[in-house]
Amino acid sequence: MPRLHIGNIKPHVVEAKYAVRGELAVKSEEYRAKLRRGDTDLSFSEVISANIGNPQQLDQKPITFFRQVLSILEYPQLLDNEQVLLNNLGYKPDVLERARFLLKNIGSVGAYSASAGVPAIKESVAKFLEKRDGFPADPAHIYLSAGASSGVNTLLHILCAEPTSGILVPIPQYPLYTASLAVLNATCVPYYLDEAAQWGTSVETIKEAYNAAKSNGTDVRAIVIINPGNPTGASLSEADIRSVLQFAAEEKLVVLADEVYQTNVFVGKFHSFRQVLLTLQKENPGKYDGVELASLHSISKGMVGECGHRGGYFDLIGFNKEVEEQIYKFVSIMLCAPVIGQCLVELMVNPPQPGDPSYPLYEQEYNGIFEGLRKRATALYEAFKEMEGVECGEPQGSMYLFPTIHVSTKAADAARAEGRTPDEFYCMRLLEATGVCVVPGSGFGQKEGTLHFRTTFLAPGTEWVSSIKKFHQEFMEKYR
């Protein structure tokens, strides 16, 4: 018997579920390795990782301005050859200027930065927030993080004091939240999004979940909102955000606004929780002053798509000073967020502006990516509309579609015989038949009796969409 085994390691780690990189993802990587070795016994020639929002793994190209600046940050001696950069390599003067600005403020990107991030980069984020929301921001309350995931991890560590500490989490949700709450041995208080209303957020539903949890002895402390939604793509209206904040103010709930998809919006307009909260505070002196809001953003999504660089930030409003000191200490134990990722945060929030030498290409690339995503989303949506027993809302935002599937009793029985839920069963068969890896709805949570899967719409071309359609038809025939 080894010293460590499944029965004596931390049980809360064992309990955590994270389907986005679970069994299906592991199997898809095995297939990919097989194909790389030249094996020909699979019924497909390519693995499509539609299980995770990983734009640059598929087709999304990095923004040229960003990467040119990073190349100089990694090798500052390039600046000794200014003419070569400008004349032979096509770098524009504003690339060199930005690199100089960052190097001046950072020193080497190989050095640890201050724990909460490079001060000059926090100032850039503050300026971005001010411009986006129309209210000034204070860099002292901005914390740079290794992606938004690391920010969520920090905030939940602070919030989850006891097993009875409860956090309201939308269902379906990106499973970072339920997985982290499991590891922290705290209570997830699920509130369901309304599929019939394009996955909208209803304060009535939140209230019911809150009251039920409270009456069960849960100390509900915070509410998570993912806007635009993951996996749903839903984009909250300003009125919905107001009502969530009103509820948070009434019940003294900390608000965690996960806004990493804020630029991935096809329908309507993104409203930040920060902007709406500060507006409410202005309109209603005193009433909203006590609201504690943490908003998170990331370089991984949007037209930036730089997941591998692990950059992001969170911004705090209304947090107690002593609590912020504990947040600082907590992040300092892991020293600092990757400094190159911090630089990408700066570039994201402070991109080339009209008139800058790099602006025309930046604009072209940015719009190209945005339009490409919209087109792919629409093509996939059109394909789902044609598939028997599949229902899917119009693409609204984020990087995902989350269709409902209806499977026969025969398929459900076959799934049970394999020890899987019907959606897991469906997704496993899909992977085996087509090489397309998606995530079963059960990985995000879904209403009892409903079945879904989440797919990104990042993969190029239409072949993989056709292969899903073909598989689906065969699956339906087989289990009719």
Next chain:
Amino acid sequence: MPRLHIGNIKPHVVEAKYAVRGELAVKSEEYRAKLRRGDTDLSFSEVISANIGNPQQLDQKPITFFRQVLSILEYPQLLDNEQVLLNNLGYKPDVLERARFLLKNIGSVGAYSASAGVPAIKESVAKFLEKRDGFPADPAHIYLSAGASSGVNTLLHILCAEPTSGILVPIPQYPLYTASLAVLNATCVPYYLDEAAQWGTSVETIKEAYNAAKSNGTDVRAIVIINPGNPTGASLSEADIRSVLQFAAEEKLVVLADEVYQTNVFVGKFHSFRQVLLTLQKENPGKYDGVELASLHSISKGMVGECGHRGGYFDLIGFNKEVEEQIYKFVSIMLCAPVIGQCLVELMVNPPQPGDPSYPLYEQEYNGIFEGLRKRATALYEAFKEMEGVECGEPQGSMYLFPTIHVSTKAADAARAEGRTPDEFYCMRLLEATGVCVVPGSGFGQKEGTLHFRTTFLAPGTEWVSSIKKFHQEFMEKYR
């Protein structure tokens, strides 16, 4: 009253102590900001951050080969101008070759990698381990991490099942361990290093600590060894490593070998726990087969010094398959280590070899950094020898000296009046007088009644050393 306050957030976070970036570090950053603003009311003109092993913040230059490769990884279009790179920018052909190899295996550094790291990079680490230790390694048990800190965090999460789960930790130690155990609400079982024997590790002392903890009901599961030591610099002999492993085998303790300073060795030779364990397994069939060993390494230290890039790995021997599955799941929740940091791991473990075009410069830079560190360490040590009431062992390795200080009763009283320990008091006065930031020994743990501080020997020049000497003399006079 805010919803979150110091009395209701996670108490285990509040209890954690992390002096390396604590009050003194915060104050030193305030001074730095003051100086940057042009304030002239301080008694020094520069802040020297000797509190943290952050080589590139001070004087250590990045290795040219590494950074040239990274510049291409960030902007692969540079490869379209091969002649410009070679003829105008001084890149050698092996830089381009390595960049091509990494890009081929990674795709974009802006994409998430596999959760445990890029497979090709894990293979390079395995080859490095094989070459270093003389025993083959399996990439399947190698996990790339965001610095060694993140690896320690992962392993302690798995190990710490209950408040009674105990981990043997050397004292003095780098406070990542005690801080993480506090956050995880597990039990730190301290064992003292022997200052009189150049901070050596004694198995007798470990046994005593182990038995005492066991008889108090602690479920001691693992032993942490930091070799070479932080903050002590001590380098373990092969015999000492053998005896630790023998004890671990007898008592079924998991071994966590923190070997991030493996190339920072001035006295003796580095022996890896992995090499010694595999040798013991070979020599004593059956006896050591059950030992579970995790070894950690990092790009942050050594002649690499790339802390800001947050890269590292850990390698597991003897871990149960189901436990490794849980480790995989745990790391996957945070998606992956920064991909550029992973690439630096590859470059660290697979540097230019004799005959390669980049080798001469690499060798010159590497040796220059090593000799520079040795010289600085010696200069600082010589200064400490001349200081009244200061005792310091000869520099052995890592990036630190950890002198003992003796202060008068008067100084101890003045410290008490300020609510500080005498070493905290001393270090605070040192910072105020000289701008030199060091860490009080209490931040690492020290034997009752002894006082120390830890300083890096990374800062260039001798001026800061003179300012410490001058301060010390004045301090001794004042409190005589």
